[in-house]
Amino acid sequence: MTIEYKINPPLELDAFIEVYRASTLGVRRPVDDRDCMARMLAEADLMVTAWDGGQLVGLARSLTDWCYCCYLSDLAVAASHQRMGIGKELIRRTQAALEPGATLILLAAPAAVDYYPRIGMEQHPSAWILRPGETL
């Protein structure tokens, strides 16, 4: 199987949403809110995608300033294509698209907490978030 990778290709909203569902990440993302998903697609700075023929089978969606930080918000590989090295390659290509001084930052979904150390990422002991509805 040959997987082709493309950076920021034109994507149809339905195909974009389908990768979230097909990977199971959809249970943790607002896949039923099409307006929000459309904005997640439109407003992403860096979308590295994996294709099997004409089928979108994986993506890494990031928000970045390119030089200092890059938040890799969503990494998803369709279940049919998992454990073939696609996720790692999506992250590798995300980093490669940035300037050398940029740090890649992400929050692991519960299903992927063992994944990121396995591929060589370092756990940060001091990540902090403010959830929707929480105030200071």
Ligand SMILES: CC(C)(COP(=O)(O)OP(=O)(O)OC[C@H]1O[C@@H](n2cnc3c(N)ncnc32)[C@H](O)[C@@H]1OP(=O)(O)O)[C@@H](O)C(=O)NCCC(=O)NCCS
């Ligand atoms: C997590 C995910 C992106 C990994 O992508 P992938 O293409 O299946 O993973 P890779 O093929 O790059 O795996 C690289 C290595 O990690 C291992 N691995 C894969 N998924 C793993 C997991 N969930 N936990 C621990 N190790 C994992 C692979 O076996 C492989 O090991 P090897 O190099 O010794 O063979 C993918 O499984 C996925 O989309 N999962 C559901 C959505 C999700 O949780 N996304 C993360 C959001 S933070």
